[in-house]
Amino acid sequence: MTDTSVVLENLVKPWHVQVASTTALAGTVANAAAKDDKERQEDGRERVRRKPELREVSAAEGGRSVTVTPWEVLHALGRATVLSRQGAGRGLAEHWGCLKYCQALEGSSGKYMKLSEEGLNPRRHYKTVQSGELGIGFALTVAERIVRKQYPGHTVSVVDADIALQAGWALVGKDVRRRDWVRQRPDFFLEAWKPGEPSKVIPFACKGMHGKTPYAYTQLASASAQVEAVHVGRWNETPVLVTSTELLGQGGITVHILRAPGDGSLVFPPNDPAANADQALDDLNIFPDVRIPDPDGGEGQRVSGFQVQPEQYAWFRRTLARAGAAGLMGFTGGGELTAQYLTKRQGRRHFEGFTHAGTGIVQDVEVEIGGVTFVGTDHVFRLNGTRVEAFSGLAEDLFHYLRDGRVEQFRRQAHALRSSWRSARFEDDWDGPVSLREDGSIMAMSLLPETRRKRRPGKRS
Numbered sequence: 001m002t003d004t005s006v007v008l009e010n011l012v013k014p015w016h017v018q019v020a021s022t023t024a025l026a027g028t029v030a031n032a033a034a035k036d037d038k039e040r041q042e043d044g045r046e047r048v049r050r051k052p053e054l055r056e057v058s059a060a061e062g063g064r065s066v067t068v069t070p071w072e073v074l075h076a077l078g079r080a081t082v083l084s085r086q087g088a089g090r091g092l093a094e095h096w097g098c099l100k101y102c103q104a105l106e107g108s109s110g111k112y113m114k115l116s117e118e119g120l121n122p123r124r125h126y127k128t129v130q131s132g133e134l135g136i137g138f139a140l141t142v143a144e145r146i147v148r149k150q151y152p153g154h155t156v157s158v159v160d161a162d163i164a165l166q167a168g169w170a171l172v173g174k175d176v177r178r179r180d181w182v183r184q185r186p187d188f189f190l191e192a193w194k195p196g197e198p199s200k201v202i203p204f205a206c207k208g209m210h211g212k213t214p215y216a217y218t219q220l221a222s223a224s225a226q227v228e229a230v231h232v233g234r235w236n237e238t239p240v241l242v243t244s245t246e247l248l249g250q251g252g253i254t255v256h257i258l259r260a261p262g263d264g265s266l267v268f269p270p271n272d273p274a275a276n277a278d279q280a281l282d283d284l285n286i287f288p289d290v291r292i293p294d295p296d297g298g299e300g301q302r303v304s305g306f307q308v309q310p311e312q313y314a315w316f317r318r319t320l321a322r323a324g325a326a327g328l329m330g331f332t333g334g335g336e337l338t339a340q341y342l343t344k345r346q347g348r349r350h351f352e353g354f355t356h357a358g359t360g361i362v363q364d365v366e367v368e369i370g371g372v373t374f375v376g377t378d379h380v381f382r383l384n385g386t387r388v389e390a391f392s393g394l395a396e397d398l399f400h401y402l403r404d405g406r407v408e409q410f411r412r413q414a415h416a417l418r419s420s421w422r423s424a425r426f427e428d429d430w431d432g433p434v435s436l437r438e439d440g441s442i443m444a445m446s447l448l449p450e451t452r453r454k455r456r457p458g459k460r461s
Contacts, residue, residue, distance in 0.1 A: 011074075048225040073138055082330040106119075207222070275315075276318060324439075328441060391445070431446055
């Protein structure tokens, strides 16, 4: 059994993750999509729409590898899934699910990251769950870096696509009249934003797998259908990213990634009150269709999907900002403070009150790392039989802005501070792994001193 202190040290060792994106990959994915279309036609199944003309991400934009620590990957996964409400923990405990991968990743002799012996053990994690969740962590780590290079000087936020879309379209429940159009949608939106400038919106779909490389082509073809469902402005003028993370590649973990160009800017008049993220949202009921223009100037098609029209840009900007604020409050452990940023359809009631044991927590922990105070929540568990404490939170000043509903002030301050944050690793005042993201969120872990507990009468020693 690996010593727990060694596990914590390994979590902050930097390793390379391969990035695969070529013209050949784009062509192979197009062939996989055509094959799937043919099979659907032969079987009498409905053909799916896909984002046309997926292209490679240039080496200048994405590189051919990124250097990252396992702890940074787990932080990205936790931040992205905090509002997903998929696990038994429900709601506020959701992001702690990333901790089950503390021993799943290690480095190879070639300095590339790979699955460890525990990560390869099927008794520990179901493969589908593992590949899906780790696929999110690695994909976001790569995609965020690409978007930062595309939009220098911008902050990049990750927003759960379901949370954002449900403010305008009913995706589940009795309000859904047509089931066909809700099946396909992105996993996340990447919002590149800078105070005083229009946000750039990039729909993003990510998948992961344990199979051989050819399966990545099928996954990317499937992901292209997910991102095709959302259009900001006119049809096919929205940039997208799609990924498939290969966990068992010969050279270690590989993120296969493609893009489609576009603008995706949310342009609206200055000081439009509809864009003010400090103001609460109400659920809208936007008709679920996308308008595909006729190349010959005719009437065009109306197909199912999500289209944000120019008159809705200000509203959508507010939706993204408030969904991002909800995710940060959930990451710090707040129930009511998370609920204030969500509409009824987005799941506000889920975070109101004590909905489940372990989720009715508040931001009751403060830690100081590198001279900065962070406010958040903690989680104590045993790792290899040793008690450890995980902490997730937000820089204190930024937390106070979101606690008080001041999203616009938060965004101005977070953007101003983004370059000052650095990933602290085993600082003198924190003996354990630390990951700090540019939104001011932090995830840290440390050993807890063992305390001898009294045994119940009648129990043998």
